[in-house]
Amino acid sequence: MGLPDIISIQPSFHPVRSRIRVPGSKSITNRALVLAALASGRTVLRGALWSEDTQVMVDCLRLLGFCIQVETDSQVACNRTIAIEGLAGTVPPGGTRERPMELFVGNAGTAARFLTAMLCLGSGVYRLHGVPRMHERPQKALFEALRQLGYRIETTGDKLPALIHGAGPRPGDCLVSVAESSQFASALFLGSERGGWRVRTNGDNAEESRYVTMTTRMVAIFPRTGGDFVVEPDASSGSYFQAAHILMNLGGKGGGIGEANSSDIKVAQWPESGWQMDAAFAKFWPLPDRVSRRSDLGDSIMTAMILAPFGFGSQGARFEDLGRLRVQECERVAAMRAELTRCGGRVEETGDTLSIWPSRMHGAQIETYGDHRMAMCFATLGLAVPGMRILNPACVRKTFPDFFQVLACAPPNGLGATIADGRTGRVLPEKDLFAQ
Numbered sequence: 001m002g003l004p005d006i007i008s009i010q011p012s013f014h015p016v017r018s019r020i021r022v023p024g025s026k027s028i029t030n031r032a033l034v035l036a037a038l039a040s041g042r043t044v045l046r047g048a049l050w051s052e053d054t055q056v057m058v059d060c061l062r063l064l065g066f067c068i069q070v071e072t073d074s075q076v077a078c079n080r081t082i083a084i085e086g087l088a089g090t091v092p093p094g095g096t097r098e099r100p101m102e103l104f105v106g107n108a109g110t111a112a113r114f115l116t117a118m119l120c121l122g123s124g125v126y127r128l129h130g131v132p133r134m135h136e137r138p139q140k141a142l143f144e145a146l147r148q149l150g151y152r153i154e155t156t157g158d159k160l161p162a163l164i165h166g167a168g169p170r171p172g173d174c175l176v177s178v179a180e181s182s183q184f185a186s187a188l189f190l191g192s193e194r195g196g197w198r199v200r201t202n203g204d205n206a207e208e209s210r211y212v213t214m215t216t217r218m219v220a221i222f223p224r225t226g227g228d229f230v231v232e233p234d235a236s237s238g239s240y241f242q243a244a245h246i247l248m249n250l251g252g253k254g255g256g257i258g259e260a261n262s263s264d265i266k267v268a269q270w271p272e273s274g275w276q277m278d279a280a281f282a283k284f285w286p287l288p289d290r291v292s293r294r295s296d297l298g299d300s301i302m303t304a305m306i307l308a309p310f311g312f313g314s315q316g317a318r319f320e321d322l323g324r325l326r327v328q329e330c331e332r333v334a335a336m337r338a339e340l341t342r343c344g345g346r347v348e349e350t351g352d353t354l355s356i357w358p359s360r361m362h363g364a365q366i367e368t369y370g371d372h373r374m375a376m377c378f379a380t381l382g383l384a385v386p387g388m389r390i391l392n393p394a395c396v397r398k399t400f401p402d403f404f405q406v407l408a409c410a411p412p413n414g415l416g417a418t419i420a421d422g423r424t425g426r427v428l429p430e431k432d433l434f435a436q
Contacts, residue, residue: 002436003394003404006365006422009382016248016263018411020241023078024049024231025276026399027211030110031218032229033057034118034190037066039086041226047073048231050080052398053108058082060103060115064122065092077402079231086226089194091122091166100127100163107134107329107370107398109183112160113142117187120151121195122166129161133370137327141203142184145176149197171196178212179203180327186215193219210277210298217275235278236373237400238267239300240380242282243307244415247384250310265415287317294321301325302373305336306381308356309345316346316357323352329398330369339366339378343385363387365422372398379407383415389422397435404433 029049034057036043048054050070062068066084073079094101103119103126105111112134119126129135140158147153149172152165178185178201188199189212201212223229245265271279278300284291287308293301301319308317325332337349342364346357363386368374372395382388396403407417408430420427 001432003433004421004423004428006389006391007393007404007428008420008422008425009379009388009390009407010418010420011382011384011386012415012417014416016265016411016415018241018263018265018413018415019268020238020265020406020414021076021268022233022237022241022406023051023076023400025234025271026051026053027110027214027234028218028231028275029054030057030108030114031186031190031215032222032231033061033082033084034114035218035222036084036086036229037061038089038118038121038191038194039222039224039226040088041086043084043086043223043226044228045082045084046228046230047076047079047233048082049234049399050078051401052106053110056104056106056108057111057114060105060111063101063103077405078400089121089169091118093122094119094124094126094164094166097125097163097165100125102127102129105130105134105160107131109134109137109181109328112137112139113181113183113187114190116142116153116162116164117146117191117195119164119166120146120149120170121168121191123168124166126164126166127161128164133329135160138180141177141180142187145174145184145188145199148172148174149195169195171198173198173200175200175202177201177203178209181324182209182211185209185212189215189219214275232271232273232275233267233269234399235271235276235281236299237376237403238270239278239281239303240376240403241265241267241415243303243380244383246285246307247310247381250384287311289315290318290320292321293319293324299373302332302336302377303380305340305354305356306377309340309359309361311358316355319354319356321352322354326352329371330374332371332373335367335369335371335374336377339364339374342366343378343381343388361385363389365389366391368392368395370395372396372400376400376403379404383407383417394435401435402433404435405430408433
């Protein structure tokens with residue numbers, strides 16, 4: 001039957017001993033798909049994430065004409081082994097201005113940005129478009145950098161939808177701002193070797209951008225003439241289970257949680273490459289006074305926010321440099337403030353900062369705004385706070401389609417949570433918890 005439109009999470013106060021396997025990194029998978037398509041020969045990606053965002057990328061590459069084979073992974077349900085026949089930097093041609101090749105990217109920011117730069121290496125005209133929210137998200141800095149290199153991009157307001165005129169390699173210099181998104185620079189670096197592009201960055205924290213560093217390191221080591229590449233587990237996805245371990249062991253230390261239950265929850269094969277900013281998540285408990293989206297944590301800063309009401313003392317925690325969260329799948333700063341407040345949290349929004357103080361938390365009906373990370377954050381909170389109800393839970397398909405199955409699966413492979421239909425109260429079997 002699949003997930004209903006609203007679910008309830010019933011906390012368990014019994015000890016849990018679990019070793020959780022999370023899917024592969026979305027960021028690494030979509031970068032690897034582009035690099036494999038631009039390589040020569042056959043590249044096999046192992047442990048690649050298979051979710052809405054990566055399927056969008058695979059669908060677009062197939063539509064372009066790349067030969068891609070996808071096989072199941074024996075260890076992780078939402079991973080795949082993906083084999084791609086690279087075309088040595090050649091991007092198959094598009095259509096005409098009157099009849100461009102249509103490529104749909106949904107709300108996948110990585111696919112939208114990475115394909116924009118990659119399509120410039122092709123020929124003919126491509127029309128890149130997505131869902132309405134994707135048409136609101138920024139693209140201007142990337143379009144401007146590509147225009148510096150001599151490429152023609154037609155758009156209204158420098159956002160999607162856009163007509164991209166492929167012109168093949170055009171060696172030259174470009175300067176790109178990463179103030180709104182590091183994905184702009186990453187898109188250019190992924191195609192830089194084939195395009196002859198010399199890329200420089202500026203803007204907010206350009207020199208320290210962890211995601212740009214991930215990209216340049218991947219470019220440096222990726223097999224250019226075919227071979228194997230292993231995608232490591234996703235640290236952002238792993239942060240929910242690290243947070244579950246913390247919440248389920250807090251006991252009577254705040255937020256209305258009951259007795260500590262001595263749970264032991266770990267994520268198997270925790271990434272140690274240093275590529276993923278969120279691999280540092282466990283170091284941020286107990287929470288320090290300040291946590292920066294720019295220099296400390298990436299998407300998992302939202303996971304840290306759900307822990308903040310359970311901090312100690314009266315000072316609370318300040319989450320800073322949150323500007324990029326406003327232009328992602330939803331306006332995440334406002335969304336986190338609204339939903340934490342709905343659960344009893346004391347939250348103050350000032351500029352691009354959220355201050356969250358220790359509070360006594362209670363359950364509530366959570367609006368997810370179609371954002372997978374909102375759903376996963378508050379579902380995790382529901383493992384310890386009674387009465388949590390999650391609207392549109394299927395939005396987790398974007399990066400972690402079997403997230404709720406893992407919550408409900410019996411230990412040691414899951415957390416043994418009870419998840420019910422939020423309207424009827426019927427306990428949902430695992431087969432109905434996959435996000436279609």
